[in-house]
Amino acid sequence: MATHSEALTGEMFIGAARVRGTAGTFRAHDPARGTWLEPVYGGGAPADVERACTLAWEAFDAFRDTDLETRARLLDTAAQRILDLGDTLIERACAESGLPRGRIEGERGRTVGQLRLFAEVVRGGEWLEARIDSALPQRQPAPRPDLRQRHIAVGPVAVFGASNFPLAFSVAGGDTASALAAGCPVVVKAHNAHPGTSELVGRALRQAVADCGLHEGVFSLLFASGTVVGAALVADPRIKSVGFTGSRRGGIALMQVAAARAEPIPVFAEMSSINPVYLLPAALAARGADIGRKFVASLTLGAGQFCTNPGLVLAVDGPGLESFLEAAATVLRDSPCATMLTPGIHAAYEEGVERLVSHSKVTAIARGVATSGPNQGRAALFATDADSFLNEPVLQEEVFGASSLVVRCKSVEELRSVTERLEGQLTATLQMDDADLPVARQLLPVLERRAGRILVNGFPTGVEVGHAMVHGGPFPATSDPRATSVGSLAIRRFLRPVCYQDMPQALLPEALRDGNPLELWRRVDGQLVPPATPRR
Template identity: 55%
Template sequence: MLTAAESRLTGDQLTGGHGSTGGGGSFHAVDPRTGLPLSPQFSAASHEDVERAAALAAEAFDTYRHTTPEVRAAFLEGVADHIESLGPLLTEQVRAESGLPALRVASETARTTGQLRLFARLVREGSWRDVHIDPAQPDRAPLPRPDLRSRRIPLGPVAVFAAGNFPLAFSVAGGDTASALAAGAPVVVKAHPSHPGTSELVGRAVQAAARENGLPEGVFALLHGPADDLGHALVTDPRIKAVGFTGSRRGGLALAAAAAARPEPIPVFAEMSATNPVFLLPHALRQGAADLARDFIASMTSATGQMCTSPGIVLAAESADLETFIQAASTAVAACAAPPMLSAGIHDAYEQALSRLAAIDGVTVRARGTDAPEVSTAGRAAVLFTDAATFLAHPELQEEVFGPAALIVRVPADRSLQTLARALDGQLTATLHAAGADREQAAALLDILELRAGRIIVNGWPTGVEVGHAMIHGGPYPSTTAPATTSVGTGAITRFLRPVSYQNLPADLLPPDLRDDNPLHLWRRIDGNPTRD
């Protein structure tokens, strides 16, 4: 449990195992419900603070990457324990800085601690090391085979950019941080300026767990600051070897460009934007258009539409059933309250995006939710409507509107849903609603959509991302910069690892996971065959 001093907000950076005042000015978080600043004042990091955090991370790397599975797993579990010990203090801080309801905060806290413990189990189990051993065959003809062994090792210190829409699960101790620490990589986190108090509390939980497990002070650092140049300085520091990012396309591409322009380019694993299309097939619509509409609006307005998996486009063939769906969706939206959005910046961008779409010839705003003038950042839901020709003629209709809004596209008989599917950008998710009689059309769409999305949902909704072994939260560009990876689930660890092959190493130089006696009891492939022997 954190001490009283560790649970008190100071507005400090967290580097070198303790807090310190940053040299880059100051700022306040803002309550999105009232628009008023929150205490305390936070100090922003300077470029010198970035350099110090990166230097400490590089110094810690040589020690941390050699920690035993038990020490690393205990560290991750300790972080989870300390976060839980914050209890109502953390809940109220998250709510003050984000406007999120208590139930959402509880759910996100559980997800955060759950994925930390999931990675702890993964570290102990060891399959992430991907060990292969091909024993020497000195008598093989025409040429002998050398002894070859391979494993994955961490890339080096990782910069993590906390997300604005998930103050816990995609933030300081979220999936990027958990997977990097599990891989053996120290982490420098750039906190999101919308929730610096939440970030400090969680950052101190990470620091406490690091101390308790005897880890070097540079294994974790937390930097505050609203300026873009802080992120640029972090990504371009030569000691940083990879980047994890969740946020806007503009932000992700800026970081990717900076990382690519370095003398030593590094990978940026950016999860950026998606409209998460939903395809309604004819027989599914016929069986329950009104129910589908209500469930769709519930998914679209979940978390005030501020989820990266929020369904933003619905496509269906024109029919009377589709008109029933559109009317039911419009009715449901008109009854939606307007809770606070996460920040004034997100709220303003949302309203501006809606205005741009509504100005396109062929696009109609069918319904808006109720207003809440007393809420500074009220997120009024919206349903827009267009036809297939307009959709295909205006690529900007595929751009993410980050908030509780979606575009319904009516597809005429002379155009197929497959044609629209082929025109889609890369997505995090794609959803099909299909009945048994829709099977042939569903199969044709699946063949297209698996090339355009990281996760395909059938007869469900994309909001809600299970944290597990089979989850893929990623997808082709522009949803991410790295379509072969995931930022959620145990597969996320592979982003921060690289394979190394060892040829003819003497037994006394082999690392434990490659030794013949297998002291870590890992599953390994020997001559391609899985074994724990």
């Protein structure tokens, strides 16, 4: 297909217009080389937010009313346009993130797959959740009117790109894909760690909007040299929802802006999780060393820069735990450093590790190989006891990167009571054998209350994009535990129900008309009814 050798310009996409930001400048940084990359990006100003939101609002009614096939085609086209960027995209994303080529290629596959999944979700139409309660004109004491319900898009959505997934959680990532699928125009605030990647993907999305003949306001991409643009975007009255993946501080700041609006809006922020891994007694006794080795592989994957990185290990003290620690330490000591995403993230990691190194209640178990070069994240494993963990809030803070803390518990009871005092998590993982079933049964209700996803004998890194995935969880893992930011259920964040009472057929949306012209699954008088011709 076409190659995209057009040079990066450093300009935003405000609808169809390329606009050079005038509020400060910044450049991308190559964290592996410690060098700055061209071009210079101009940061947007509040007037750019205003313009992008005006366009998004203008686009909204027509975009949410597009037929299912048109909207699905937008997502499919965006996927193809991203693939068409070819190596230009891969190389730029690698340079800006320090992530290896294989990882970026995999992430591109995931991004494209995500867009295509949501295209299928749109086509399926089940997200409309069409419901019909038939009129009962003879009912006493009063007739029942004809009531029909469908879901519609909430409005333009602000999406904040994440540093750690320059493709899959960024300009055309899961938030954008699910918002567009719902029928919401999207205004993206690019992450400053990968502006070139953002510009390339922005170009692909912009082209897809044009290819499909849609209003330019369906997609805009803003750059920003500070926090003003992001806050202005969330505060804009035409923005009706927010998708964010990033730090706890950043997410909370946006939640506060959203709550302070004249019309408060929901924020779906995915923020902070230390993803406890439970080593249950029988599993630990039978295969402590093996678990230790696999654990380190998960811990160090991608320099530990995953929301689901296993930053906490909980186990009952004993010989099994010693085997685990010994094996983990052995592997870890041979683990090379990996380039971290940005100097800021690297510095924060170093600080976080230093906090643990110098903490009187924490023992260092092992460090990875020290490598020279900029922004090298050196893996680290620490241990503490349950009392210290519970009494020192700092030990429960996420250290973003390949650092983990093992908490030695005296008993299964203590394991459970530590769990009760954990903050909300994206994941919780049980390493268990059959003999651990009674303990697992005891822990499960607590884990369900604390996490969005519970794994058995796996590791939390690696988040499948499908229908059953939940990438969410109680605060501070996310701002709203009723949502997921990965998987087909993510579309629900951007939908709201509307009821039509006694509306004539000619005025009803197609999804709700007699005869079921869209061939949808519908709930009629409380019963799920399949379409006469199945859609898929």
